Amino acid sequence: MFGLYKFSSKLTLEEKVNQIQKGNTELLSEVLEDYKPFVKKAASKVCQRYIYDSDDEFSIALIAFHDALMKYQTDKGASVISFSEVVIKRRIIDYFRTHQKEKQEILFEPGDSQETAGYLEYDQSMKVYTADLESEARKDEIARYSAVLKEFGLTFSELASNSPKHKDARRNAIFIAKLVSSNQEWFSELKSKNRLPIKKIEKDVDVSRKTIERHRKYIIAVSILLNGHFPYLYEYVKEQL
Incomplete structure (x- = not known):
């Protein structure tokens, strides 16, 4: 048990959680207590x-x-x-x-x-x-x-001015945002580079690069909302999504 404590004390909480999710019940008990x-x-x-x-x-x-x-x-x-x-x-x-x-x-x-x-x-x-x-x-x-x-250099006021005005454009932007949020590779690139992987997206969707770039800010914002832990905000906008 001492060996486990000595080892686990060197881990960050995120690293401990990774071990816990892999089935380390002793470490789970330790974290819950600590x-x-x-x-x-x-x-x-x-x-x-x-x-x-x-x-x-x-x-x-x-x-x-x-x-x-x-x-x-x-x-x-x-x-x-x-x-x-x-x-x-x-x-x-x-x-x-x-x-x-x-x-x-x-x-x-x-x-x-x-x-x-x-x-x-x-x-x-x-x-x-x-x-x-x-x-x-x-x-x-x-x-x-x-x-x-x-x-990502975005604000709420910018989102209001950059939201697609037409229903079809908004539907396409939301569709792309859902793809980005559900694709681990795309979302990881978005998080690490603070930009949309537009080249990869345009290969998989029937939407022009110009259109994707025009609604880039809106797509990023919706992707973050869908992939993050924002239950109240999601509840507020889910009918639009």
């Missing part, structure tokens, strides 16, 4: 209060961290920590939603009117709290997306 303070801090940040080991939110956050370790992909661009924070935040918000729904069901059971009024007040406060959490999560996600776009 990162409990991080998990607790992430959960406390979402809940806006200190989270103890005995709290349900801590258990939910720890499970979410475990799932994040197993699902993390290096080619998505985010670090293990930032990805885990997103997963933990989403999982706790989902917990609050479920908890709120359970309280709503209790309201319809026979009982003292004063108790019912208390549940109503609790229900309303939970709604406000959950809405605030989701608003904060969306802001964080937009900030992360903006930071990634900045790496």
